[in-house]
Amino acid sequence: MKLLVTGIAGFIGSHLAERLLARGDTVVGLDSFDPFYPRAAKEKNLEGIRAHESARVIEGDILDEALVDEIFREGGFDAVVHLAGLAGVRPSLGAPARYQRVNVEGTTRLAEAALAHGVRRFVFASSSSVYGASARAPFAESERADEPLSPYAASKRSAELVLRSLVHVRGLGVTVLRYFTVYGPRQRPEMAIHAFCRAIDQSRPIPIHGSGSASRDYTYVGDAVSGTVSAIDRIDEGFRIYNLGGGSQPTTLFQLVTHLSRALGKPARIEHRPEVVGDVQHTVADISAAREALGYAPEVDIREGIARFVAWYREHGAAGE
Template identity: 55%
Template sequence: MKSCYLRAAMKLLVTGIAGFIGSHVAERLVGRGDTVVGLDNFDAFYARSMKERNVSSLRGHVEIVDGDIGDRACLDALLQRGGFDAVLHLAALAGVRPSLRAPWRYQLVNVVGTSHVAEAMVAHGVGRLVFASSSSVYGNNTDVPYEESQRVDLPASPYAVSKRACELLLATLCDLFGLSASCLRYFTVYGPRQRPEMAIHKFARSITRDEPVTLFGDGTSSRDYTYIDDIVDGTVAALDRAPNGFSLYNLGGTRPVALAELVVRIGRALAREPRIVHEPMQPGDVLRTWANTARAERDLGYCPRVNMDEGLTRFAEWLQHNAVD
């Protein structure tokens, strides 16, 4: 017999809606009938035109407010309208290497901004938060695959510090004010609309233009790459199913790939031969990431489905029609 599961539609605030992950998550939520209000300041980290393109299919279905998570009055004005069931907080300055150029800015935008979001939620009685944390909190931990129970007190970049600080802050605010916050440690996310400075997007652009791909290090560093649809599944599941109180989950693809191998696979997806130039490892970069996702499987039913070759093929198709200038 077919089981009948009726889910009440929710009203949600999505911060960072114009970004890579935020726009995909919002599309999924709108598609299943939730009411979404988006907040984004269209930060200049990459071109506004790309972010406008990210949300083009959402326009008309979603109200998108051009505002800043650092602006408490803006958050108050939104949440005091009432009726919000949860906030998906994805807005941040992302990226490890750029965080070395302005460590203070990453703390200001990410940590202070997250505090504003959580405090506004408490003030307006919104009880559930899903927060985009990062695998970078594991730093150069050699104990792989990474588990949420491991100590994470040696982050390797100001960006990683900001994400770990947000986790600690949210754990404390949950204890103090009865908030429920689920922190999702995303492991290198890729797919259509990936941020232009991220490795797969950058390498694919170079290969398409027949320019050399610059690899930092000897090519043996590895990442656990996660396809965007799997990240959306895990994020929406956290919204629907995470336990009350504070929780932490790894969301990864669970099959790390070495950098040199990644370039070969991107070349295959683009049907081009990559040319490679080696440069020294960059400060702030870590040697490896690798997620143990047992906790997310158990609590959220998370199960990454898209293998890397399939994911890269979908990304390559998208890139053909969406080349960055």
């Protein structure tokens, strides 16, 4: 297959591109090297990809209409896998318009460009945060998801809905993947596991917002990539949404700190901070739809995944600081 992967220099995008290249696909990647975290970390993510003969990495913005048009003109893509975007709940709280522009308008324009060039298959990276305050656990794709708690969640849900409309009016085939807190080697430096790991390693206190009982359905990046590849292979006409979660019990912040402290062999010190508006208290995925349709079967549990993350962290240091 020949695929356009946006966000290729990022955490999930770089792992996905490596997997696709390893099985013989051709990958054209687009990434703007957004300064949300350092370029050096993204360049490192790309080391193996840039060296591969079936990969091409283009630096540019999904909002750059002329560039996107040129990429599609040269493309001949079987599908677009759209992971580029502004990630993270907390940074979105003060920048709703920016999140809307990149995540909603950017996604809309990319889908329009795909359609204009006859590419009719579009996989979109959405988020468990879309379930917001409205869902009953475990979260199922059939939930209405109309009470987002942050501009980030609202932007992802809005983009899903725009894509859904394009299925109806333009015949685009769309698969939405709702990732549940993905972690593992190369994880974004501001995400909890990476930030906590750095704090423990450097003997700094870990800021825990709220009681520490908040829990997440953590998903190992290798599993998230397997689900994504499976979705790429099966994408067809119509609109589908799949949760990609970790497949076992959610982990509380306290448990996370304990796992990290053990894996690092260093004590952890917790500093309690007030709760942050926008954070969801608990996430837990119902992954039965992905199991059935995609054969999705997550393999790496939180202990093993954290051990792998810490091994990577030890080798690569506190990238992003």
